[in-house]
Amino acid sequence: MSSYFNVIGTAFFVFPILAFAFTVPYLLFQYKKFGAIPLLRSAIIYSFILYCLTAYFLVILPLPSRAAVAQMTTPRYNLVPASGLIAYWRANHLSFREIDSYLKLFTSPSMREILFNVCMLFPLGVYLRYYFKCKMGKTVLFGFLMSLFFELTQLSALYGIYPRPYRLFDVTDLLDNTFGAWLGYLCTPIFCFFLPSREELDRRAYQKGQKVPFFRRVFASVIDWMALIIFYVAVESVGTEIFPVLRKMQWLKPIIMAFSVLVYFGFFQWLCKGYTAGKAFLHLRLVDRLGGRPKLWACITRYALLYGLVLPAPYYAMCFLDASSFLDDSALEFAGTAFLSALFAAVGCVFGAETVAKLLGSENEYLYGRITATKIVSTIQVPAFAAKEDDQTVKPS
Structure with missing residues (x-):
């Protein structure tokens, strides 16, 4: 034994x-x-x-x-x-x-x-x-x-x-x-x-699938970024093939990446009525407040805020904090730098608090979503047997 x-x-x-x-x-x-x-x-x-x-x-x-x-x-x-x-x-x-x-x-x-x-x-x-x-x-x-x-x-x-x-x-x-x-x-x-x-x-x-938990969004984002990297490589390859001089201009790479992000999450998502590769795979969709197709400006602004401001906010805060140590004795410059550092730190803290709330089950949209009047919803189709059970549990008021 x-x-x-x-x-x-x-x-x-x-x-x-x-x-x-x-x-x-x-x-x-x-x-x-x-x-x-x-x-x-x-x-x-x-x-x-x-x-x-x-x-x-x-x-x-x-x-x-x-x-x-x-x-x-x-x-x-x-x-x-x-x-x-x-x-x-x-x-x-x-x-x-x-x-x-x-x-x-x-x-x-x-x-x-x-x-x-x-x-x-x-x-x-x-x-x-x-x-x-x-x-x-x-x-x-x-x-x-x-x-x-x-x-x-x-x-x-x-x-x-x-x-x-x-x-x-x-x-x-x-x-x-x-x-x-x-x-x-x-x-x-x-x-x-x-x-x-x-x-x-x-x-x-299926009942739980009608909500959009944090990790479901994370997996969709991972799939999207895999698709985005492929798109970025394709854009860079085509661009350098047409204009060979771009190979020497390394400073253009961050600009091309930012352009790729806005095109993929902004234009393509608007063109596909709120879907991206990751969202379509995991049955998610970006919609406006009424549940319809989001506006083009809303798609672009939402992801410009997310990837240009919210996620790198802690990095910006550290950069301004480090910059303050190299300033002269000007109180105005120091105060301005400290204010910007605190502002970006606050943005990061708000995002962190919202993420913790998401992990605890909150269904509220992130602040950048509320600003752009957009939200991510589940498109899971509930089978008939589950829908019938749900109907039976609803009591008349």
Whole structure:
């Protein structure tokens, strides 16, 4: 048993690394489909990943040395079902007529191995029925296929890494694992009675998706900036190709970048009726106060304020603060520089406070959005089943 616990501990140690690699694709998928990241759904998904990782590690770990495997002479496979129990029965001269024989059989190492194999894919049956909504036939099939994958992994000597298999391909394990998945399917109501249904999870997700959380905006901005960099490189390449002299004018690069930002977030977004690449991918849209297409000047002003004033405000404040140390004894110049530094610091503080409020669930638009009379809204289409549930929860006033 200690070896099993060691393997499970290894899975828990590796899981954060795997979870970190999985997080960004998972967040993008959830934001694109539902527009939100429900905590309970995420806990179920990540627990399923942890379970799969643990089951896989139980199949391959502990890893022996290649030299030790090369000296093995044990069989590579067994195609006789329950051969371990049969061998134990014969070796101990057990009798069908004696109750003690059955007690010895059920406490034998072979029976413990069978119980372990049944338990290993038992959670799979629960997950497949509860979360993935699989019928019994599909659950049994997927349980068999997962078990077959494990057994073939052993038969392949861990995909050819070892000179020969160091664990037995056993048809008994295949049957036990499949039975475990089927048993998990049958017992799902016992273990999941306190959890909301999958439909309820989806309904809650779609409800949350009608709001625009902070990180959904961040992911949209990341996608937009990836597209913007491509646009900037294209503009710079075309410009230097047409006018080779521009290659020597390095001071033009910040101007070209600023021009690209205003064209992408201003003109293109207005042309696409409030959509950019990131917003379209994550079902977001920039609208005016009435929910319609924003004006061109509003798009340009909004992102000129954001990228030209709000985000670099702390940098501006530090620059003016440093500049004040190089001034002469003129009180007026010092006061003016200190005032500008404090002004930009205040802009940064307001933005920081608004961001904290967004993280805490505030739905108020940023100040630069209120100035330009624009806001970002969710365009997630709520399915009929979720819309019906919402209608039923509305009480007449």
